[in-house]
Amino acid sequence: xxKEGAVAAIWLKRMKRGPMDAVEQAELVAGRGLRGNxxxxxxxxxxxxxxxxxxxxxxxxxxxxxxTARRANVMLRGIxxxxxxxxxxxxxxxxxxxxxxxxxxxxxxxxxxxxxxxLDPHWRAGAFAEVLEGGEIRVGDRVAWEEAQPGxxxxxx
Numbered sequence: 001x002x003k004e005g006a007v008a009a010i011w012l013k014r015m016k017r018g019p020m021d022a023v024e025q026a027e028l029v030a031g032r033g034l035r036g037n038x039x040x041x042x043x044x045x046x047x048x049x050x051x052x053x054x055x056x057x058x059x060x061x062x063x064x065x066x067x068t069a070r071r072a073n074v075m076l077r078g079i080x081x082x083x084x085x086x087x088x089x090x091x092x093x094x095x096x097x098x099x100x101x102x103x104x105x106x107x108x109x110x111x112x113x114x115x116x117x118x119l120d121p122h123w124r125a126g127a128f129a130e131v132l133e134g135g136e137i138r139v140g141d142r143v144a145w146e147e148a149q150p151g152x153x154x155x156x157x
Contacts (some may be wrong), residue, residue: 002034010073079143095131098127
């Protein structure tokens with residue numbers, strides 16, 4: 001698994017099923033998610049996708065569609081999300097725990113017929129996480145996995 005990357009993009013969703021607004025910075029709130037985002041609390045506080053995976057998907061689609069069709073909050077560059085359940089991800093000074101794979105749903109096919117199929121294997125639709133330590137995040141911020149500490153509880157893979 002790649003150890004270090006960067007934030008490529010950030011989006012906030014004004015309301016459920018509403019438009020995704022691109023922002024240069026946002027605030028992660030511990031136990032809640034992104035301030036101003038429609039989804040708050042629970043284990044799905046932040047959704048993440050990989051820029052490299054999105055580029056692979058785009059190469060298979062015609063015409064190309066914007067990454068906002070995937071409806072994720074943060075696009076990462078240089079970080080692999082596959083099989084990261086239980087791992088801690090640092091974005092700048094913040095910390096997130098990956099809870100699991102974001103499974104592609106019918107909304108993906110509403111955005112583009114067949115997108116759900118393209119996003120299905122190998123966590124290509126990304127991951128969802130809870131915010132452990134909040135703070136400001138910005139496009140370009142460093143992103144890295146925290147190394148597991150022996151003897152600490154893990155959600156497993």
